Amino acid sequence: MFAMITQCFSSLTKKRVILYSILxxxxxxxxxxxxxxxxxxxxxxxxxxxxxxxxxxxxxAKNARIEHALRLKMMSAVDTLTMSDYMMSIDRVNDKLxxxxxxxxxxxxxxxxxxxxxxxxxxxxxxxxxxxxRRSGTNIKNLxxxxxxxxxxxxxxxxxxxxxxxxxxSVYHAKLRLRTALSDSIFRVMYADSSLRKALSKKLIRLExxxxxxxxxxxxxxxTLNTLKVKVSDNAITLSNMLNIMDNRLDRAGQQxxxxxxxxxxxxxxxxxxxxxxxxxxVNVLESEQKAVGYYISQTxxxxxxxxxxxxxxxxxxxxxxxxxxxxxxxxxxxxxxHLQYLNTRPVMSLFVVLLSLMPFFDAYAPTTYVxxxxxxxxxAVSIITxxxxxxxxxxxxxxxxxxxxxxxVTNLFIEPTLFQRLWLLLLDGSIAVxxxxxxxxxxxxxxxxxxxxxxxxxxxxxxxxAILSNLFGRFSLAGIFGIAAIFAITQAVTLPIxxxxxxxxxxxxxxxxxxxxxxxxxxxxxxxxNKIRLPLLLIVGLLxxxxxxxxxxxxxxxxNSISDFLTVTRTIGSISFQMSSVLLFFVIIWMAHILQRLxxxxxxxxxxxxxxxxAETKGQHSRLLITRxxxxxxxxxxxxxxxxxxxxxxxxxxxxxxxxxGMGLQGIVNNFVSGIILIFDGSLQIGDxxxxxxxxxxxxxxxxxxxTLSTADGAEVIIPNGIMLSQNIVNWTFSNDQRRVMIEFxxxxxxLDTNVINDTINNIxxxxxxxxxxxxxxxxFTKVHQETCWLTVRFWSNISNVEQVKSMAMLQLSAxxxxxxxxxx
Numbered sequence: 001m002f003a004m005i006t007q008c009f010s011s012l013t014k015k016r017v018i019l020y021s022i023l024x025x026x027x028x029x030x031x032x033x034x035x036x037x038x039x040x041x042x043x044x045x046x047x048x049x050x051x052x053x054x055x056x057x058x059x060x061a062k063n064a065r066i067e068h069a070l071r072l073k074m075m076s077a078v079d080t081l082t083m084s085d086y087m088m089s090i091d092r093v094n095d096k097l098x099x100x101x102x103x104x105x106x107x108x109x110x111x112x113x114x115x116x117x118x119x120x121x122x123x124x125x126x127x128x129x130x131x132x133x134r135r136s137g138t139n140i141k142n143l144x145x146x147x148x149x150x151x152x153x154x155x156x157x158x159x160x161x162x163x164x165x166x167x168x169x170s171v172y173h174a175k176l177r178l179r180t181a182l183s184d185s186i187f188r189v190m191y192a193d194s195s196l197r198k199a200l201s202k203k204l205i206r207l208e209x210x211x212x213x214x215x216x217x218x219x220x221x222x223x224t225l226n227t228l229k230v231k232v233s234d235n236a237i238t239l240s241n242m243l244n245i246m247d248n249r250l251d252r253a254g255q256q257x258x259x260x261x262x263x264x265x266x267x268x269x270x271x272x273x274x275x276x277x278x279x280x281x282x283v284n285v286l287e288s289e290q291k292a293v294g295y296y297i298s299q300t301x302x303x304x305x306x307x308x309x310x311x312x313x314x315x316x317x318x319x320x321x322x323x324x325x326x327x328x329x330x331x332x333x334x335x336x337x338x339h340l341q342y343l344n345t346r347p348v349m350s351l352f353v354v355l356l357s358l359m360p361f362f363d364a365y366a367p368t369t370y371v372x373x374x375x376x377x378x379x380x381a382v383s384i385i386t387x388x389x390x391x392x393x394x395x396x397x398x399x400x401x402x403x404x405x406x407x408x409x410v411t412n413l414f415i416e417p418t419l420f421q422r423l424w425l426l427l428l429d430g431s432i433a434v435x436x437x438x439x440x441x442x443x444x445x446x447x448x449x450x451x452x453x454x455x456x457x458x459x460x461x462x463x464x465x466x467a468i469l470s471n472l473f474g475r476f477s478l479a480g481i482f483g484i485a486a487i488f489a490i491t492q493a494v495t496l497p498i499x500x501x502x503x504x505x506x507x508x509x510x511x512x513x514x515x516x517x518x519x520x521x522x523x524x525x526x527x528x529x530x531n532k533i534r535l536p537l538l539l540i541v542g543l544l545x546x547x548x549x550x551x552x553x554x555x556x557x558x559x560x561n562s563i564s565d566f567l568t569v570t571r572t573i574g575s576i577s578f579q580m581s582s583v584l585l586f587f588v589i590i591w592m593a594h595i596l597q598r599l600x601x602x603x604x605x606x607x608x609x610x611x612x613x614x615x616a617e618t619k620g621q622h623s624r625l626l627i628t629r630x631x632x633x634x635x636x637x638x639x640x641x642x643x644x645x646x647x648x649x650x651x652x653x654x655x656x657x658x659x660x661x662x663g664m665g666l667q668g669i670v671n672n673f674v675s676g677i678i679l680i681f682d683g684s685l686q687i688g689d690x691x692x693x694x695x696x697x698x699x700x701x702x703x704x705x706x707x708x709t710l711s712t713a714d715g716a717e718v719i720i721p722n723g724i725m726l727s728q729n730i731v732n733w734t735f736s737n738d739q740r741r742v743m744i745e746f747x748x749x750x751x752x753l754d755t756n757v758i759n760d761t762i763n764n765i766x767x768x769x770x771x772x773x774x775x776x777x778x779x780x781x782f783t784k785v786h787q788e789t790c791w792l793t794v795r796f797w798s799n800i801s802n803v804e805q806v807k808s809m810a811m812l813q814l815s816a817x818x819x820x821x822x823x824x825x826x
Contacts, residue, residue: 085186086186086187086190086196086200087200088186089184089186089187089190090187090190090200090203090204090207092184092187093181093182093184093187093207094207094210096177096181097178097181097207097210097211097214099177100174100177100178100181100214100218101214101217103170103171103173103174103177104170104171104174104175104214104217104218104221106167106171106221106224106225109163109167110167110224110225110228113160113163113164113228114228114231116156116160117157117160117228117231117232117235118231120153120156120157120235121231121234121235123149123153123299124150124153124235124238124239124242126295127146127149127150127242127295128242129291130142130146130288130291130292130295131143131146131246140250140253140477140481140554141367141368141551141552141554142288142292142367142368143246143249143250143253144250144365144554144556144557145292145296145365145366145367146246147243147246147247147250147557148365148557149295149299150239150242150243150246151243153235153239154236154239154240154243157232157235157236157239158236160228160232161229161232161236164225164228164229164232165229167225168222168225168226168229171218171221171222171225172222174218175218175219175222178211178214178215178218181211181214182211191204258475258478263474264472264473264474265419265422265423265426265471265472265473265474289367289368289369289413292367292369292370293367293369293370296365296366296367296370297370300362300363303362303363306362307355307358307359307362310355310358311351311355314351314354314355315348315351317506318347318348318351321509321510321513324509324512324513324516325343325344325347325509328340328344329344335512337523337524337525337526338505338508338509338512338526339505339508339526340505340508340509341389341501341505342385342498342501342502342505343502343505343506343509345385345388345389346384346385349381349384349385350385350502350505351502352377352378352381353378353381353382353385353495353498353499353502354499354502354503354506356374356377356378356381357378357495357496357499357544358544359371359374359378360544360547360548360551361544361547364547364551364556364560365551365556365557368409368412368413368484368552369413371548371551372409375405375488375491376405376406376409378495379402379405379491379495382398382494382495382498383395383398383399383402385498386398386498397435397439398494400435401435401490401491401494402491404428404431404432404435404487405487405491407428408428408432408483408484408487409484409487411424411425411428412480412483412484415480417476422471422476425467425471425479425480425483426468426471426472428483429464429467429468429471429479429482429483429486430464430468432460432464432467432483432486432487432490433460433461433464433465433468433486435490436457436458436460436461436464436486436490437461439457439490439493440454440457440458440461443457447497448497448500448501449496449497449500449538449541452493452497452538452541452542453493453494453497456489456490456492456493456545457489457490457493459489459549460486460487460489460490460493461486463482463483463485463486463489464482464483464486466482467479467480467482467483467486470482481552481553481554482553484552485549485552485553488548488549488552489545489548489549492544492545492548493545496541496544496545497541499541500534500537500538500540500541503533503537504529504530504533504534504537507529507533507599508526508529508530511524511529511599512524528598529599532595532598532599533595533599536591536592536595566580567579567580567581567584568580568581578645579645582644582645583644585640585643585644586640586641586643586644587640589636589639589640589643589644590636590637590640592636593632593633593635593636593637593639593640594633594636596632596636597629597630597632597633597636598629600625600628600629600632601625601629626687626703627681630677630705669706671722671723672705672706672707672721672722672723673705673706673722675721675722675723675725675726675727676703676704676705676706676707676708676722677705678726679703679708679722679725679726684730684732684735685700685703685708685725685730685732686700687700687701687702687703688700688734689732689733689734689735690732690733690734690738690740690800690801691710691730691731691732691733692730692731692733693710693720693724693725693728693729693730693731694720694724694728696710696712696718696720697710697712697713698710698711698712698713698716698718699711701717703722704722705722706721706722707719707720707721707722708720708722708725713804733800734800738799738800738801739773739797739798739799739800740797740798740799740800740803741795741796741797742795742796742797742798742803742806742807742810743793743794743795744793744794744795744807744810744811744814745783745791745792745793745794746791746792746794746811746814746825746826747789747790747791747792747825747826748789748790748792748818748823748824748825748826749788749789749823749824749826750788750821750822750823750824751788751822752822753788753789753790753823755782757821758780758790758792758818758823759780761814761817761818761821762778762780762792762794762814763777763778763780764817765810765813765814765817766778766794766796766810769798769806769809769810769813770802770806770809771798771799771802771805771806772796772797772798772806773796773797773798773799776796776797777796778794778795778796779794779795779796780792780793780794781793781794781795794810796810
């Protein structure tokens, strides 16, 4: 039978080729004209109809032949099929339907996307309502706020659109697969046989119902996704239009800021176009600011949550340290070395200052009214803290600055470019410049963060002068921006140093609390801790100040985007790709690891004075601490590599370069580094040991990765490379104990020299000396004896750190004792 089918197909193929040839020849004859030159002729409608009908008949004949061949094949196979084959075909169809169901499921993700799209639509409506028509120059910060939120909404809408497209493709392909789910050949044979259909009716009915459910599911899914895609498209169009409108408004605002908005101040007789066109009632201004603040709060719930959690953590920490603070107040002289100024008197207000000072990190795009309110709370907290600390004239000047801040903030909110109000603004800007100038004159050079405070104050003076010039020459909106930036700059120059000092006090309090828990109550050098964390705090303070300054000058958007682009753009050197943000993160983590490995020593009881810290009992602890510091450094470097995203496989290039460097002249550095690690973990040399090496004698002060430091008896510090330390013979006086033999040589002369008296005197004097080991009696040797003179050598044991003092006291007391017995000691 298969041979007959093959012969049939071959004959049909030959006929099809002949028919195609005849059609082509016929079409070719119709296309020639009666002239020798062939010219293109337009086919007539009847000709096109004949061709299309012929091709349709050919296709139908082909499909009929294929179906006939399949039918013959299946008829030949029907006799070989069993009930298990039919059951397996039903299972295959059922599996296809289950797979289609899995592909069509959308679950709660679609519901969530629908809610997000509704929220985006509502936010779009709110932004469009809140975008006021007030003067662009004074409302430019709110425009940046709305632009930022609109851009975020646009990104979220694009993400939802991409996800919907993926889901739609999945459901659509599931719909296409549903059409072929029943195309299983055995299943079709079974379904065509009435007896088989009756025997398997229950399974087939369930399968038919499932097919109907799946069909309904895919249709509903496609309809739902189409509805959401329509919403996405509407939001995308609206958001694009809004961003274009905002860009145009910001462009006009920039031109207006640096253009002449109103008359020169001395041109009072000319009409004031800005004041007549743009003046709005106070109620409208308040309503616009209220809408901006309300929308900002509703859209920044995540930032608010972070601030609340941070505040809870700070006050929980304060609650846990309340007993230590109470003890510090009772024993103020004992803990005076901590220099607690703010936490010791106003701990709650101090933490409020810390929390409110960090707000610029979260509220760079906040409306001016919102930022002003936060700043007023900060100024209030600072006023409470400094009420009892500052002298009355200083505190009175501070309150005058607070009043000036409130006045400038309210004026900037409601002022319009009339002559009186411009003169009032001129007076306020002049007051800011005078106050800042007086402040910088009286600023003491020993004030913490003196250089930064001076720079911030000079900037405030410059901004106030620019505000005055802008007001004089008709740049009214620009004058308002410069004025509000100037008053913020001078107030932050006072509040941010208090924030930094409070953070330093928190570090010192935590260190002292940890030391007390470990049983260490010795004072430590707080200046060492302060100097270590002052630079990072200075960078944080400067960053907070710059964020607030650029935000008030309405240039934060441009600067932050420029910095972000600079840090995130991918750069390529050879085969290595990197970002500047990764490089910056790498060095920041390493820097913090170095600071942490130094501060961790104070948690183990160090005081900051190595010579006082090192005793025989604490040598082992210092060695363990040295290992801990090394592990912190190694962990910091590994974390820096992991966090920066540096490709580890590319490090082989660096290792290869280091190998070449070692061969070309870095042997000494590598030798010292490896020797340092060996000295740290070997244990034969510890911090505090009295050693002699390479002609130098002293106490081991530090064992570093490259060099070790000896502190000599003369007060000098000898830095010795670790390679020399490891390769030279080391005399360690304190390897197993801290005792050293003391030897005294002297002579005695007198009329009666009794050896018993001499021995008793020496034993009594030496045995009573402090820092002398009493378990071993002194060894007394008579090295030379004459009739009235003898020479003696006395040997005894003392602590290594007190050898010279003990020797001096022994000589003095022995001389006095022998003199009392009529013996002369020389």
